[in-house]
Amino acid sequence: KEVTTIEGLARNGRLHPLQQAFHEAGGFQCGYCTPGMIMSAYGLLHGNRRPTRAQIVQGMERNLCRCGAHQRIMAAIETASGQRGASHD
Numbered sequence: 001k002e003v004t005t006i007e008g009l010a011r012n013g014r015l016h017p018l019q020q021a022f023h024e025a026g027g028f029q030c031g032y033c034t035p036g037m038i039m040s041a042y043g044l045l046h047g048n049r050r051p052t053r054a055q056i057v058q059g060m061e062r063n064l065c066r067c068g069a070h071q072r073i074m075a076a077i078e079t080a081s082g083q084r085g086a087s088h089d
């Protein structure tokens with residue numbers, strides 16, 4: 001089996017589009033939940049490249065952010081899925 005971690009998403013010193021979208025959307029605050037959020041979103045997008053907003057909310061419902069960045073997290077996932085002008089690999 002292969003395990004991908006948050007550190008394994010970046011390639012050649014460049015952030016993965018999902019990591020970049022989180023950065024640009026401010027989808028983090030304290031950073032405590034960010035790795036889990038990004039990896040959950042990565043898994044979601046791996047199984048569904050263009051999820052609806054409702055599918056994103058459902059796919060992320062088990063991840064909690066105490067800082068209240070949920071709206072920015074949703075926006076970042078939409079960006080990474082190509083629904084807000086960014087590409088996804």
